[in-house]
Each structure stands twice: as structure tokens, then as C-alpha cells.
Amino acid sequence: MVFIQGVEAPLYLPGVTPVEQDIYNRKRNSPTPFHYASMEALLFELRTRAAIVASARALGRSGAVFEIFDLSRCNERYWSRTYNGGFELRPGVSPSAAIEDIFINGRYYAFECATAIIIILYKAVLDTIGREAFDRSFGRLYLYSWNHDADLKLITSKGKGEAFPGDVQYFKNPQVDPRKMQYQGENVIVMPEGGYFGHGIGVTSAADIVSKLNRHRIPFATQGAFLLDEATYPDFDYLLSLAGGTAGQNQNEGAGASGQTWGMAPPGPYPVRARIGSRGFLFS
Numbered sequence: 387m388v389f390i391q392g393v394e395a396p397l398y399l400p401g402v403t404p405v406e407q408d409i410y411n412r413k414r415n416s417p418t419p420f421h422y423a424s425m426e427a428l429l430f431e432l433r434t435r436a437a438i439v440a441s442a443r444a445l446g447r448s449g450a451v452f453e454i455f456d457l458s459r460c461n462e463r464y465w466s467r468t469y470n471g472g473f474e475l476r477p478g479v480s481p482s483a484a485i486e487d488i489f490i491n492g493r494y495y496a497f498e499c500a501t502a503i504i505i506i507l508y509k510a511v512l513d514t515i516g517r518e519a520f521d522r523s524f525g526r527l528y529l530y531s532w533n534h535d536a537d538l539k540l541i542t543s544k545g546k547g548e549a550f551p552g553d554v555q556y557f558k559n560p561q562v563d564p565r566k567m568q569y570q571g572e573n574v575i576v577m578p579e580g581g582y583f584g585h586g587i588g589v590t591s592a593a594d595i596v597s598k599l600n601r602h603r604i605p606f607a608t609q610g611a612f613l614l615d616e617a618t619y620p621d622f623d624y625l626l627s628l629a630g631g632t633a634g635q636n637q638n639e640g641a642g643a644s645g646q647t648w649g650m651a652p653p654g655p656y657p658v659r660a661r662i663g664s665r666g667f668l669f670s
Contacts, residue, residue: 387414387416387418387419387420388410388413388414388419388420388422388428389419389420389421389422390421390422390423390424390425390428391422391423391424392421395414395422395425395428397414399425399428399429399432401429402429402432403436405436405439405551405578406429406432406433406435406436408551408578409432409435409436409550409551409552409578410428410432412550412551413550416548418546418548423623426626427622427623427626430514430622430625430626430629431622433514434510434511434514434552434620434622434625435550435551435552435553435619436551436552437509437510437511437513437514437552438506438507438510438551438552438575439551439552439575439577439578440510440513441489441506441507441509441510441513442506442575442577442583442589443583443589444489444509445488445489445492445502445505445506445509445583445585446583446588446589447492448488448489448490448492448495449491449492449493449495450488450492450493450495450496450497450502450585451495451496451586452496452497452498452499452502452585452586452587453496453497453498454471454498454568455470455471455472455498455530455531456471457471457496458471458472458473458496458497458498458501459494459495459496460473460494460495460497461487461488461491461494461495463476463487464476464479464483464484464487465484465529468528468530470530471497471530472501472528472529472530472531472533473497473501473528473529473530474527474528474529475526475527475528480517480521481520481521481524481525481527482512482517482520482521484527485505485508485509485512485520485527486509486512488505488509489509497529497585498531498568498585499572499573499574499584499585499586500531500532500573501529501530501531502573502585502586503532503554503573503575503585504529504532504533504534504538505529506575507534507538507540507554507620508524508527508534508538510552511524511538511620511625514625514629515625515628515629516629519628519629519630522628523535523537523628524537524538537624537628538620538621539620539621539624539625540618540619540620540621541618541619541620541621542616542617542618543616543617543618543619544615544616545615545616546615546617547615548617549576549617550576550617551576551577551578552575552576552619553575553576553617553618553619554573554574554575554576554617554618554619555573555574555576555582555613555614555616555617555618556571556572556573556574556613556614556616557571557572557574557592557595557596557599557611557612557613557614558570558571558611558612558613558614559571559599559600559602559603559611560609560611561603561604561607561608561609562599562602562603562604563602563603563604564604566602569598569599569601569602571599571611572584572587572595572598572599573585574595576617577589582595592613595611596610596611596612596613599611
């Protein structure tokens with residue numbers, strides 16, 4: 387269920403796209419209550435989630451390819467490749483222009499799947515809050531695995547058994563062949579049609595991802611790859627504040643929570659929240 391200032395939200399929302407309405411319907415039909423401080427906060431989350439989905443599709447079309455850190459590459463006009471295979475924003479380069487270049491000139495880029503997820507999230511935030519706010523907030527970009535600017539404020543919700551389009555999830559391969567560590571898992575974006583986007587594999591089903599990972603296990607492996615019961619997403623309320631929004635922060639119990647405690651509190655017991663560095667965690 388979805389509530390705005392303690393009142394159940396309407397069945398249909400004004401001016402939303404089909405993807406946004408689909409995400410909203412899934413949250414309304416969830417057994418988890420989602421509480422928002424305002425309609426603005428709800429609509430902003432839906433727009434950002436839809437932008438994450440669109441950014442995943444755009445990366446898939448960009449020409450950027452999967453590669454291990456040792457063989458990563460980037461457009462040196464915008465990025466400096468670091469010793470470990472990461473990409474550091476060049477001095478004087480606009481952060482928004484550098485992110486957009488990955489999607490425009492993807493043929494110059496190669497990186498692994500965790501970096502791809504962060505790139506997708508940055509592009510979605512850029513498309514949602516605009517260039518001025520993005521450049522002001524993300525001025526020192528460094529792309530390497532899960533490294534990300536603190537202003538992205540990623541939150542991980544564990545043990546809910548549900549995820550929504552725009553969430554990040556992870557397929558783990560616990561008995562991976564140590565000679566092929568690039569197959570130890572797959573970071574993915576949850577897509578509206580029920581599948582997942584993975585960098586280098588495109589949009590496909592959970593069964594297909596598991597099958598691909600299982601081909602790269604140790605001999606006589608007994609445990610197959612599986613989807614972790616957790617979902618990661620940006621702090622939508624904080625991003626709204628970067629864009630100049632006035633909705634404050636929400637108090638939600640499930641995926642989509644801000645990880646903080648402003649606004650109207652939901653009924654029932656509270657989840658446990660924690661933060662490690664710039665990533666927050668939400669436990670039932």
C-alpha cells in the first residue's frame with residue numbers, strides 16, 4: 387500500500403508514464419506499506435525509477451562492452467584511466483558531459499558490471515535532476531566497481547522478498563571457478579517486463595542469468611547461482627533535495643525507503659537501519 391501523509395494514495399496518478407504507473411501499481415499491491423511526505427516525493431521516486439530503467443536500456447544500446455578491470459577502457463577526452471582500471475573525471479570536464487559521453491560514444495568504453503550499475507544510476511539521476519544540479523552535486527566522479535559519490539546515497543533493503551523496477555539486485559555464484567572470477571556474480575537492474583538488465587548480457591530472465599553463471603563453477607559444484615534477497619536504490623528524498631524539491635524525506639518500511647526518519651511514521655514495528663560509508667542498509 388502507498389500512503390501520502392497517512393492517507394492512502396489514489397488508484398491513478400496525474401501525468402505519469404505507463405512505466406511509472408506500473409511501478410506505482412506494484413507498490414500499491416505490495417504487502418509492505420510505503421509512506422510519503424508528499425505527492426511530489428512519490429512522483430519524484432517514480433520518475434527516477436523509470437529513468438533508471440531507461441538508462442539501463444540506453445547503456446545496452448550504447449556499444450559499451452563488458453570487460454575485466456585490467457582491460458577496461460574509456461574516452462580519454464573525459465576520463466583518465468587509473469592504475470586499477472577505474473575512470474577518474476578529468477579536471478575541467480563537466481560531470482554531466484562525461485556521463486552522457488558513455489551513452490553517446492559507448493564504443494570507446496569497456497568496464498565490468500558493478501561499474502555499469504553506478505553509471506546507469508548516475509545517468510538516471512542526471513536525467514531526473516538536470517545538468518546544473520548534477521554538476522553541482524557530483525563534481526568529482528570516479529568510476530570503479532561500487533565506488534560512488536556520497537551524494538548518491540545508496541540504500542540496501544534486505545529480507546523483503548520483493549523488488550521494483552529500477553532496483554539493483556545481485557545474482558551470486560558461490561562456487562565460481564577461481565580462474566573465472568568475472569562470473570562470481572551479476573549485478574542487475576530490475577526491469578518492468580519482469581526480467582533483469584545485466585551489462586554485457588542485456589535484458590533477460592533470472593533463469594538465463596543463473597544458467598550462464600552456473601557454467602563457470604568449480605568441478606563437481608553442488609550449489610548453483612541464486613538471486614540475493616536484497617534490493618539497492620538511491621535515496622530518492624535526498625536526490626529530490628538536490629533538485630530543489632521541498633518534499634522532505636519519507637518514512638517507508640520496504641524497498642523504496644529513504645533510510646531516514648522524516649515525515650509521518652508508519653504503523654507497526656520499525657525496521658533496523660544502518661549505514662556503512664555512503665551505503666545505507668535496511669533490515670526487517
